[in-house]
Amino acid sequence: MANIVQFENVGLRYDTGAETLSDISFTLRSGAFYFLTGASGAGKTSLLRLLYLAQRPSRGVIRLFGEDAVLLPRDRMPGFRRRIGVVFQDFRLVPHLSTWDNIALPLRVAGMPEADLRQPVEEMLAWVGLTERAEARPATLSGGEQQRVAIARAVIARPEMLVADEPTGNVDPDMAERLLHLFESLNKLGTTVVVATHDLHLLNRIPTAQMMRLDHGRLLDPTGSLQYPPSPRAEP
Numbered sequence: 001m002a003n004i005v006q007f008e009n010v011g012l013r014y015d016t017g018a019e020t021l022s023d024i025s026f027t028l029r030s031g032a033f034y035f036l037t038g039a040s041g042a043g044k045t046s047l048l049r050l051l052y053l054a055q056r057p058s059r060g061v062i063r064l065f066g067e068d069a070v071l072l073p074r075d076r077m078p079g080f081r082r083r084i085g086v087v088f089q090d091f092r093l094v095p096h097l098s099t100w101d102n103i104a105l106p107l108r109v110a111g112m113p114e115a116d117l118r119q120p121v122e123e124m125l126a127w128v129g130l131t132e133r134a135e136a137r138p139a140t141l142s143g144g145e146q147q148r149v150a151i152a153r154a155v156i157a158r159p160e161m162l163v164a165d166e167p168t169g170n171v172d173p174d175m176a177e178r179l180l181h182l183f184e185s186l187n188k189l190g191t192t193v194v195v196a197t198h199d200l201h202l203l204n205r206i207p208t209a210q211m212m213r214l215d216h217g218r219l220l221d222p223t224g225s226l227q228y229p230p231s232p233r234a235e236p
Contacts, residue, residue: 002029003027003028003030004030004064004065004160004161004192005026005161005192006026006028006061006062007024007027007062008025008061008062009023009024009025009061010059010062011023011024011057011058011059011060012043012050012055012058019058020043020217021043021046021057021214021217021218022218023219024060024218024219026219028192028194030160031187031191032192032193032208032210033183033184033187033208033209034192034193034194034209034211034212035196035202035203035206035209036194036195036196036213036214037197037198037203037211037213037214038213038214038215039215041216042214042215042216043214043216044165044196045089045165045196046217047214048086048165048194051161051163051194052081052086052163053080056070064080065083082110082157082159083159083160083161084159084162084163085106085155085157085159085162086154086163087147087154087162087163087165087167089166089169091138091147091150093138093146093149094138095139096137097137097138098136098137099125099130099134099135099137099138099141099145099149100121100125102149102153103121103124103156104156105153106154106156106157107120107121107157120156122134124152124155127152127178127182128149128179129148129175129178130145130149130152144171144175146170147167147170148175148179151164151179155182155191158189158191159191160190160191161191161193161194162191162192162193163194164183164193164194164196165196166196166198167183167195167197168197168199169197176202180195180206183195
């Protein structure tokens with residue numbers, strides 16, 4: 001499998017504060033499944049934001065789909081982002097669109113003819129158990145239902161990479177298992193999957209998944225040690 005993502009000594013700092021992420025280096029293989037773990041505040045969401053190009057790093061190199069994502073021209077960003085499915089913690093559904101239309105949105109953006117939308121959208125509605133809520137607006141959905149709409153929207157276009165931030169945090173255990181199976185099925189079709197979670201019960205559900213663990217903004221190896229030694233820091 002080829003590399004789909006490469007981070008080299010990446011650091012991220014918001015404003016003038018301390019670094020949120022420091023000396024992050026790793027490689028993601030095309031078609032692999034990864035769990036990103038770590039305590040609250042460890043930097044999981046910040047790392048995912050770098051992966052789906054919502055944030056540029058303060059330093060270091062990020063290569064995505066074989067190209068330097070840090071230097072990517074602004075006019076090419078939309079095309080790159082369409083290759084990545086994202087499940088946000090806060091869902092980010094379009095409030096005036098129905099469940100059906102929120103799920104169909106990526107296909108419409110990609111230019112799929114209206115006549116071809118019905119089958120994939122209705123299949124996805126059935127998979128996430130929302131067929132009866134197809135015409136509902138986000139404001140009338142429960143948190144768990146909104147989460148399922150967000151997941152369906154993220155995966156319907158079969159992205160090359162799926163990035164999910166706590167995707168099972170608002171659903172019951174049975175639905176969490178079902179959604180994880182959806183991610184696994186998508187992965188078997190060739191999509192690279194990165195799931196950030198603090199739910200340790202999920203980590204053994206995908207036997208082939210690889211673990212990435214963050215601690216206070218640094219990547220750890222499986223033994224719990226720093227995977228890469230920190231760079232020298234200047235004293236304040």
